[in-house]
Amino acid sequence: MSILDLAGASQSTVSFVTNYGHRLYSDDFVHQLDACFSDGNFYDNQTNPRKVEQFLAGALTFEEGSFDGALVWDTLQFLSAPLLQIVVERLHRILRPGSCLLAFFHSEEKIDTIPTYSYRISDHRNIMLVERGRRRPAQFFNNRSLEKLFQEFQSVKFFLTRDHLREVIVRR
Amino acid sequence: MWNRRKDEEFALKPASAPPTSSALAKEGIPMSTLPGRTNEPHFDNPRGSAVLGKSVIVKGQIFSREDLTIDGEVEGTVELQEHRLTVGPNGKVIAGIKAREVVVLGTIHGNVETTDKIDIRKDAKLLGDIRTARVVIEDGAYFKGNIDIVRAEVAKPQPAPKPQPVASATAPAAGTHNIAAAAGGGDLKR
Numbered sequence: 001m002s003i004l005d006l007a008g009a010s011q012s013t014v015s016f017v018t019n020y021g022h023r024l025y026s027d028d029f030v031h032q033l034d035a036c037f038s039d040g041n042f043y044d045n046q047t048n049p050r051k052v053e054q055f056l057a058g059a060l061t062f063e064e065g066s067f068d069g070a071l072v073w074d075t076l077q078f079l080s081a082p083l084l085q086i087v088v089e090r091l092h093r094i095l096r097p098g099s100c101l102l103a104f105f106h107s108e109e110k111i112d113t114i115p116t117y118s119y120r121i122s123d124h125r126n127i128m129l130v131e132r133g134r135r136r137p138a139q140f141f142n143n144r145s146l147e148k149l150f151q152e153f154q155s156v157k158f159f160l161t162r163d164h165l166r167e168v169i170v171r172r
Numbered sequence: 173m174w175n176r177r178k179d180e181e182f183a184l185k186p187a188s189a190p191p192t193s194s195a196l197a198k199e200g201i202p203m204s205t206l207p208g209r210t211n212e213p214h215f216d217n218p219r220g221s222a223v224l225g226k227s228v229i230v231k232g233q234i235f236s237r238e239d240l241t242i243d244g245e246v247e248g249t250v251e252l253q254e255h256r257l258t259v260g261p262n263g264k265v266i267a268g269i270k271a272r273e274v275v276v277l278g279t280i281h282g283n284v285e286t287t288d289k290i291d292i293r294k295d296a297k298l299l300g301d302i303r304t305a306r307v308v309i310e311d312g313a314y315f316k317g318n319i320d321i322v323r324a325e326v327a328k329p330q331p332a333p334k335p336q337p338v339a340s341a342t343a344p345a346a347g348t349h350n351i352a353a354a355a356g357g358g359d360l361k362r
Contacts, residue, residue: 009309009313009315009316009319010309010311011308011309011310014307014309014319018307018319018321021323023318023320024318024319025317025318025319026315026316026317026319027316028314028316031314
């Protein structure tokens, strides 16, 4: 199988996935967002056509049906609505039918900034979270808005954790 | 009985003390006038490997039959089939790479294929697909690309050769059987 991991390369995730004999494509999506949009206002820049074009030229530019699974983690929270729509469309395109996508969304709407993490799979039961600071999310999502976001996909399942985190498993 | 003082003097004298410049000048040994490189960033540079220094720029193909360290810029292809490539902290390689082992401390843009190991150190940057038997990624390294781990094939035990039809009556049938059994049995024990 071929797995897409957007948390950035870590030894533990690489070992976990490749020990099962799967192939892993690793990218640090938040790093890529910062490289394109952090010069000035992060979210205003995401409406700048030139910067968006530059970002999309290097983001998720894979052939249709390239992956059997995607670990998106919490990255989608930092995309403004129009860009988010394009990225989700691309994820839909590059995932094979029947494959799954894992995403996290913070559910605590009262706080201004949320912690961002580097997610590392330790074993089949544990994920290690390495904090990378805090940032303001583009928007907060409830179950209804998530269903709408992934409406092109086959199914969406939600799991609300104790840490105000909504774990979402989406089937293509 | 023993001249202790002389012994102590002998012991205190450093065995590999570098000769002074005046001493070397007296002996007529040529000396380098280049300034010492004590402030350079240090990284593993095993003795005997070829080095492309940080002010060297190469465009084209590199084939090496020894370990190579690149601390400059290379654009093209790099092949060291049985050897180790080290991309130093100042190194920038825009190339497809084939080697036994690759250690990255600088930047690589290109696909990397090794038969043994790829070691991506802290602050290193690798953009490209990697195909290797083992990979080590330190915290703080940036990697973007496909990771394809190629497991070394375990030698499968050879099945015992089928007994060949005896061509002539003089062929030692029992001997043939023993050889086949020994070969098969030995492999199975492993």
